[in-house]
Amino acid sequence: MNKQQIKTAIDLFAGIGGFRLALEKNGIQCVYSNDHNKYSCQTYSANFGDIHCADLNDIPAETIPSFDLLCGGFPCQPFSIAGVSKKQSLGRNHGFDDEKQGNLFFEILRIIDYHQPKVIFLENVKNLKSHDKGNTWKVIKSKLSQRGYNIFSQIIDGKYYLPQHRERIFIICFNQNYFPNLDFNFPNPPQKRLYELNDIFQENVDNKYTLSDKLWSYLQQHKENSKAKGNGFGYGIIDQKSEYTRTLSARYYKDGSEILVEQTNKNPRRLTPRECAKLQGFPDDFIIPVSDNQAYKQFGNSVIVPLITDIIKQIKLTIHQYNSKL
Missing domain, CATH: 3.40.50.150 (Vaccinia Virus protein VP39)
Structure with a gap:
């Protein structure tokens, strides 16, 4: 053989x-x-x-x-x-x-x-x-x-x-x-993980990733409605104490609701495309030549x-x- x-x-x-x-x-x-x-x-x-x-x-x-x-x-x-x-x-x-x-x-x-x-x-x-x-x-x-x-x-x-x-x-x-x-x-x-959640966050993230008051209100209401019906649909928030995130999905571009990052005195924000790349284990020098929406779908x-x-x-x-x- x-x-x-x-x-x-x-x-x-x-x-x-x-x-x-x-x-x-x-x-x-x-x-x-x-x-x-x-x-x-x-x-x-x-x-x-x-x-x-x-x-x-x-x-x-x-x-x-x-x-x-x-x-x-x-x-x-x-x-x-x-x-x-x-x-x-x-x-x-x-x-x-x-x-x-x-x-x-x-x-x-x-x-x-x-x-x-x-x-x-x-x-x-x-x-x-x-x-x-x-x-x-x-x-x-x-x-x-x-x-x-x-x-x-x-x-x-x-x-x-x-x-x-x-x-x-x-x-x-x-x-x-x-x-x-x-x-x-x-x-x-x-x-041991290759890195922890705090290691993926970028510094000085653009305000465009922060949820608008309208979207944040909608997501909170949607979660309350789902809870009243007895199911667990709704947003997921990560903070400094979180061990890991929910699953990043191709629909993340819609509202980012499955993984929102807590912010002090501000509405939560979405992950940036670069943070999504890190969450999937892509190297820091990986080129992202497309729009944010396309990048969210891709990662x-x-x-x-x-x-x-x-x-x-x-x-x-x-x-x-x-x-x-x-």
């Missing part, structure tokens, strides 16, 4: 490059990147260079260069709790019945069928496992198993790496043609970079240990 290594990767649904940063930190060359959102492509391009900005449905698999590792945080809105609730309220389909986003998993399979990568690394919301009474997860596992992959999955909370409560499911698949009987364990979270859709970095490191270590037994 030949010893296998992971030297090259592709970055699908690349967003602004959270996976790309993790790949580079692990010495893996990204040979192809794709996203369909022009603003995400703008940010990705400003930081990494080339990205194929197009709908994955329209990209022939044979035009993608050969690679060892397929990475993809495929669209989570069709499976997320908030996404499903919203689509149901609008009478729309969700999950795999969401033609535009839900079916993109099958586009990943199309690329897998052509390239037969050694390893697959997928990421999604934790609700993926429970969506449609577990049927969605059954389909995903079945389709990957049929193609000869051993599947390992775990829900991990990003709060062990950075000060943000962010539970996501991580799915690692090893091609049995290359790695028969390989066993994989996800990395143990670090004993809300992104991944916690140190966590992805740790998992890729564990993939490499597992393969190294596997090879040493051959």
